[in-house]
Amino acid sequence: DVKVTQSSRYLVKRTGEKVFLECVQDMDHENMFWYRQDPGLGLRLIYFSYDVKMKEKGDIPEGYSVSREKKERFSLILESASTNQTSMYLCASTQSSLANYGYTFGSGTRLTVV
């Protein structure tokens, strides 16, 4: 069964901390994405990557950065966590062609910044 694995289900961090959210996929997918989900706002794209060491800004990149050193791993970094970054974070991957199945999502990381 193909998988996208997010390393933490729940995280609590303090304001100002540097936070790393990790995502690993075992499907040899080229494209990986980070979204955040907030009530009333749906899923908003933070960053995405089409290849190793490549990254593109999504719709809400401010306050975030990413790293993709290996094809299977895509990390989201909160340089200095703030309370408005409290959210559900979702990682997804897909092959280069969208085909009929869209993205495969991880189970999400619920981050609380206090």
Add this chain to the structure above:
Amino acid sequence: DQQVKQNSPSLSVQEGRISILNCDYTNSMFDYFLWYKKYPAEGPTFLISISSIKDKNEDGRFTVFLNKSAKHLSLHIVPSQPGDSAVYFCAASAKNTDKLIFGTGTRLQVFP
């Protein structure tokens, strides 16, 4: 600027009846549309999709309808079951891009 809109944040339907979830979009470059279902504490899972060259796609109890002139799509679930209770997101992508734009979601509750 919300390019994909789901104007109903919630919907409540009796078991056995039809659930209709609606989605509107503004970008005429969108050519592929998908519906995702999300349970609490889980990631969204793919449900059904439709290309802009079609106006209907069916998969079991799920049917998606696309009206390009109205920039509107809908998901029909017949018959609705309690296990369908979840948040449903519609999503769209434009040609030559793998980037999905998601709507705000509709919470469906199916009661006995």
